[in-house]
Amino acid sequence: MSESKLPLTEEAIQREKLSSDFVNLRDDFSKFSEECAFLFDAFSAVGREPECITEHTSEGTRHLCYWLKYQVIGYREKIEEMQESWRALSRKQ
Template identity: 85%
Template sequence: MSESNLPLTEDEIKREQLSSDFVNLSDDFSKFSEECAFLFDAFAAVGREPECITPHTSEGIRHLCYWLKYQVIGYREKIDEMQDCWRGLSRKK
């Protein structure tokens, strides 16, 4: 039986899944980064014209900052989980 036809081990399956998860996370983070760039430009524009900051604008900024905060926390948690998984697999080698 050739090596390419051997069934994958549990660790190899985990490594493949982790690689797939990493690609997905990287794609998601790239989209998030683009959204952040747009938002930061918008915040800068609002900051240049403080008279345009209405209560609705202020509430929108507060909401977006809250959203950004929890998006970053979510990415940090996903990265930490992936690092822990990778470390566990690396120790088994």
């Protein structure tokens, strides 16, 4: 016996999209956190050997800190957008 599928409502489509966005964000954040763990280990190692801090090391550290800052800002903005989308869906019910 075959089941006929009813067309999805606009809300169901939005929920599916939000769910997919959440999975993608979780995956991206997981990769980001792995990169952060590696960088923090590297920063810690450099901090234990201050004599190895060259101009290039210092510039690389500055660049990575800048990158980290804006990655975190991006994740915060994505989370806030998803929360607002979820709230909007919840208000429709």
